[in-house]
Amino acid sequence: MIKCKSPAWYTARIGKFTASNFGKIMSIPSNKNVVFSKTALNTIEKAAAQLYYNDYFEKGDNEASTWGQDNEVKALNEFCKRTGFRFEDAGFIQSAEIEDIGCTPDAYILDESTSEKLIAEVKCPFSSNNHKLYSRKISSKETLKEISPYYYWQTQGEMLVTGANNCYFISYDPRIKTDKNIHFVKIIKDEKAILFLQNKLKMAIEIRNKILKDFMVGVKMPKPLNKYW
Incomplete structure (x- = not known):
């Protein structure tokens, strides 16, 4: 297993x-006439620069990311306490179908009542208001996409890479001293969305490769890696 944040994980x-x-x-x-946003193109060029x-x-x-990391295992323990499930580390996983994509789910979820392959994506919001928002508004893959398209594509993408059937989206706030400190939703795999995501990723890989070729022959020079956002 390639452990998150290890030297092998970065490599x-x-x-x-x-x-x-x-x-x-x-x-x-x-601009509705283009395929990729400026944010997407920055991400694509950054991947080329890494290569x-x-x-x-x-x-x-x-402070926010440290808070999330410090409370992730607590969230998983609380989730398992509520559900009776178990969890284990997943580490970095490279797609078997598209070798240029991967993910690091927060955990594999072990539910002995089903043969489904399950993963978890844990969020420990730095702001309690965000946890309360997720608890009120997120109840399905549709509402997850409405509230946070970013998390929607993350969870669907993790199911694409891992082959998981479903992904538990978990929000946890230990500052809340009631049973409202955790909220979790089983996000169902959306096959149409995953096909759309696959096609966009394949296009992104083609563009990345073209940019890398331009870098290699000197047509264009990459920025330092710390200059990409």
Whole structure:
């Protein structure tokens, strides 16, 4: 298993499109006559630059991301306490179908009552208001997409890469001292959405490869990796 944040994890991600960035690839462009938004094109060029430099850069953790990491296992333990399920680490997974994409689900979920392959995506919002919003508004894949397209494409993308049947979206806030501290929804795999995502990712890979070729022959030079957003 390639453990999250390990040196091997960073190496495995070089040049790949990962589920945490699928929302950027799928973001809707302001110009309706183009396929990819400026955010998507930045993500695509960044992947090409990673291959050019053979390196991976990630901005340092901030207070919000540290909070999320510190509470992720607590969230999974609480989820399992409520459901009777178990969880195990997943690590980085490379797609068997499209080798240039991958993901790091927060966990595999083990439900002994079903043969379904299940994963989990955990969010521990730094703002309690966000947790309360997710708890009120997210109850299905449709409402997840409405409230957070970014998380929708992340969960669908993780199911694409892993072959999971469903993904539990979990929001957790330990500052809430009642049973409202956790909210979880079983997000159903959307085959039409996954096919759409696959096609966009294949186009993104083609563009990445063209940009990399331009970098290699000097037609265009990449920015330093820390200059991509």
